[in-house]
Amino acid sequence: MNEHIQLMIDWIEDNLTNKFSLDELAHYMGYSPYYCSFKFHQVTGISIRRYVLLRRLYLSTKDLANNKRIIDIAFDYDYSSQEAYSRAFKSVFGINPREYQLRQLPVQSFFKLTINNKEEWYRMNVSRKIEVEKLQNGNKELFDQDVLNILNGQVMYEEFNNEKLMGDSDYVPFNEAMCVNTTTEQVFDKEFIKTRALGHRVSVEDYIQKVIEPLDNLFHKEYKYIVLWFGEDMFCQMNLLTILAYLEQSQYDGRVFLNSFREDEFKVSQTELTLGNYFSVYKEVLINHKRPSIELLPVMFQAIDIYLDMLKENNAVVKYISQNKDLPTSELVNRLLSLFPTIGYGDSQYIDLINKNR
Structure with a gap:
């Protein structure tokens, strides 16, 4: 069956810039439209139409980055008008195509699905050192002693710390999973620790040892720059939102950079962030489980949609x-x-x- 699903994916990819027709796909496969839709969703966890939508919109971000005319992009991907394309784009990324073209903010990647013989999606690993060296060429001040790198998880922390990938700067891990269990308004206070420990079914002492103590430099040292290393996925972005909320609560007044990346490829997109609204978003999303009322980075907007859907x-x-x-x-x-x-x-x-x- 997986071979049949891969044939569907290949056909869809070859026709992304054409008018999509489920009937034509079904005719190509030799099955009914219903059977194709059902099996595709069963194997991939996503509907065919949603897959087409996300692939077209993600590919269109590359055209936008190359300053192609928005109306031409809209017609290239079979939208009836520039307005229809813009509505679809904003529904997924949280900003309109023109805003993206001007600012080129990080978005979640959505690549072609590929099924291998072990029924797993193929993933590609690339050296992190090469990508970090590119960043060093552009922002050397982020490799100094006045910098704290906050990394999503212990494994990433150990790699960065052991290899000193960011030079003489400091490193701390955020060993949490904020996308599950309840939380509190004040980040990292006694009530937060007690609530999160209860949710994870561990003792307060164990939680402090795993999550709080590794963050000691964040709590007790002053830094000119803080660099946040968090992936594009929902898990990482909810952790990122929590750290940003804490920085606002603690009235951090230095500069904050986000290095957003895909876990499998480690292609980094660096953005300087302005603090001011993340605590309110943290409360709206992680406490009240509502969509935020302000504009966010597209990658965080997408992650919040996924988080709320997972609830x-x-x-x-x-x-x-x-x-x-x-x-x-x-x-x-x-x-x-x-x-x-x-x-x-x-x-x-x-x-x-x-x-x-x-």
């Missing part, structure tokens, strides 16, 4: 688990990790979901 009882991941609950847990976890890269959950989050839905 629904019958979200895409739960549906996939329900359809494949007879699989061994280890195989099902591997499939979920591969099929839903924009979510960014780890093994433990997926195991919890599997256990709840079996």
